[in-house]
Amino acid sequence: MSYLEFDPSTVGPRQVYRLLTGAVVPRPIGWASTVNGKGVTNLAPFSFFTVVCVIPPMISLTIARNPDGTEKHTLKNVRETGEFCFNVVTQPVWKEMVDSANAIPEDDSEFENTGLTPIPSVKIKAPRVKEVPIHFECKLHQVIELGPNRHPLVIGEVVYMHVDPACMTNGYIDMKKLDPIGRLNGFLYMTLGEIMHREFEDGQAR
Ligand SMILES: Cc1cc2nc3c(=O)[nH]c(=O)nc-3n(C[C@H](O)[C@H](O)[C@H](O)COP(=O)(O)O)c2cc1C
Numbered sequence: 083m084s085y086l087e088f089d090p091s092t093v094g095p096r097q098v099y100r101l102l103t104g105a106v107v108p109r110p111i112g113w114a115s116t117v118n119g120k121g122v123t124n125l126a127p128f129s130f131f132t133v134v135c136v137i138p139p140m141i142s143l144t145i146a147r148n149p150d151g152t153e154k155h156t157l158k159n160v161r162e163t164g165e166f167c168f169n170v171v172t173q174p175v176w177k178e179m180v181d182s183a184n185a186i187p188e189d190d191s192e193f194e195n196t197g198l199t200p201i202p203s204v205k206i207k208a209p210r211v212k213e214v215p216i217h218f219e220c221k222l223h224q225v226i227e228l229g230p231n232r233h234p235l236v237i238g239e240v241v242y243m244h245v246d247p248a249c250m251t252n253g254y255i256d257m258k259k260l261d262p263i264g265r266l267n268g269f270l271y272m273t274l275g276e277i278m279h280r281e282f283e284d285g286q287a288r
Contacts (some may be wrong), residue, residue, distance in 0.1 A: 168217065
């Protein structure tokens with residue numbers, strides 16, 4: 083078979099972005115809620131997002147700089163307050179999630195623009211999204227600036243977890259009840275398809 087070949091050092095950033103976001107799929111979405119020092123709440127999705135550690139529990143978001151080098155509101159708020167909340171994106175609110183990525187002035191809140199409801203957290207000031215069943219309250223652990231454009235990789239320690247029992251079965255988060263949304267490439271998103279089950283030979287969990 084002959085493959086198309088690409089050298090990221092020569093094909094240009096747009097093509098590299100298309101290849102990365104087309105190949106690393108489906109991506110979970112870190113829907114981050116924050117608040118700034120003036121009390122303005124913010125909500126934005128980030129799909130360069132994953133879990134990085136269990137003890138202590140940590141998750142990461144890459145919050146790219148704006149083309150002019152300035153920082154997105156989420157990152158500014160995380161730096162200012164040292165906190166953010168991760169909200170799981172579920173099917174009933176996937177459109178609101180997309181709309182929360184629209185660029186709006188710093189003094190306006192995506193909660194108001196999308197009609198979503200901010201509810202208080204326990205250990206942090208950043209609010210949670212009432213309409214979704216899982217929230218992880220996070221304290222900033224570290225911001226690592228990557229590459230020549232210093233794109234910030236934000237690592238947060240999960241200090242408190244909220245899970246609606248309606249999306250659990252026998253102590254596990256139940257994928258069908260949760261109904262999570264993933265990001266594909268371009269403007270494409272997905273719900274769960276067929277769910278497969280296969281155990282290891284020794285039957286142990288890994
Ligand atoms: C599903 C989805 C995933 C996104 N993932 C990222 C991401 O990983 N990193 C990023 O910098 N921007 C990402 N964006 C764009 C930001 O959400 C967008 O720039 C947003 O306006 C930032 O808001 P803020 O300035 O209030 O922080 C994504 C947008 C969508 C719709």
